[in-house]
Amino acid sequence: MTRSRLVLPALAIAVLATAVPSAAQTPLPATPAEDPLDARDARRVERMEKVVRELRAIVFQLRDTGKPVVVQPADTDARMQELSDRIGDLEQTLRRLNGSLETATFELEQAKRDNAALKTQIQGLADRLAAVEQAAAQATPAAGEEQAAAPGSEGNPTEAFAKARQLMLAGDYDGAEAAFAGFVQTWPDGPKSPEARYWWGKTLSVRGAHAEAASAYLGAIRGWPQTSWAPDAVVELARSMVALKKPQDACRTLAELPKRYPKAPANVTSRATATRTQAKCA
Template identity: 30%
Template sequence: MRLAIGGAALALAAALGLAPGAARAGLFDDEEARKAIVELRARVAALDDQAKLHATTSASELAALNTQLTEQLAGLRRGLLDLNNQLEAMRGELARLRGNDEQLARDIAEAQRRQKDIAQAFDERMRKLEPIKVAIDGTEVMVDQNEKKAYDDAIAAIRTGDFDKSVNLLGTFQRRYPAGPYSDSARFWYGNALYGKRDYKEAINAFRNFVTAAPEHPRAAEALLALANSQAEMKDPKAARKTIEELMKAYPASEAAQAGKERLASIK
């Protein structure tokens, strides 16, 4: 900057039409020239001061601007870092929520499966407890499934010839279901099971109880014939003949009455 100002002074001197050496010699003799030189020097000094001030002010502004930009850049970097951290946190939270959603979906599916299994098991138990329709000696009735199974087990024992087992099962059945739909049939088959195990005395009591309790039962006539046969096995022909007469009188059109009539000839 100083070189520029010095150059400006020389240029000004040249503009005044003075050579460097001649100007210096002539000016000291001429008052006007000295004034011009003083004025010129003042102007040059002013220009130099102005240039210095301008340079100083520009550097300060640039430094301030640079500081400001640096701070702004640092702030932007911090903001970008914060945003990046927030983004990573949001990604982690999203992954966690997705994992929770997947686990929740699995939990819901498992709960639904368990609920379905429980409902099916409950329905199955209810079906086992619900009465079912069966035909007992020609009559359709609703019966408890457990009662039906107990009755069927006892009859199955008779069919296989296991009369001891059948007597025990039917005895238990009558105590457990004394007024159930199978009660009359149970008494009838209980008498037959006793007859099968050759316990004729108890068979007589069972058949008599059956006929007394259910005289209109489809098997009542058959029970009287079995009663007469039990009496005959007990060597009591008089009682046997009397029972057959009772059979023919009470149920004259039954097959059991016809069979009893034929049986009379062999009872002595």
């Protein structure tokens, strides 16, 4: 705050203090008839008396304290108000900046959380895919090895496959099971081997051999072949998992169906929906 210092010379103030009060203390006439001054002169005298009193107070303060007398400028209140207004403006600006900073910080944290959630989701999908592929890779033809050599296991693979299919269409599931098992044993890497494993799994499911059926279905869909029977093999694998009380594996298998076979027939997708309900998939 700006202050102006006014140090009054002791000698001049003393003169004012001794000379002016004598005139100021002179009694005025008591009645208007004896008053030689008009109303305007009377007010002027009153102002002069006020100034004299203030000067005397300053002189006495200087005499008693021995310190310079500080006289406050007339516009001190105005300047204080101006400074107060400026401080208020600065506080409002600071509040706005703080609000903007808090908003930016919140948006940044939200973006970080969204990014982390997206990474988790991607990792979850990758893990599910890896689990299904690992299960398919670990599948063993143990059930097939236990089967005895079936009719048609020798000779032409096309004829052997057709004979096994004919047995199944005729309702001879035991004969079809033996025929497809023999086919897989004889031609494990043949072009018809995945489909033979699929039909073999069907015959195993009919007699409730769910573990052997799951192994056959896994062998059938290894590599996710783009064939007409592959989507149904995925659903049958999930159904076997449910029967084996492995609902999580069933759900992981069903999760791959729309990604691997987006154009699966309606009857397959409806069975997949029913199986998902049985497994209580999320």
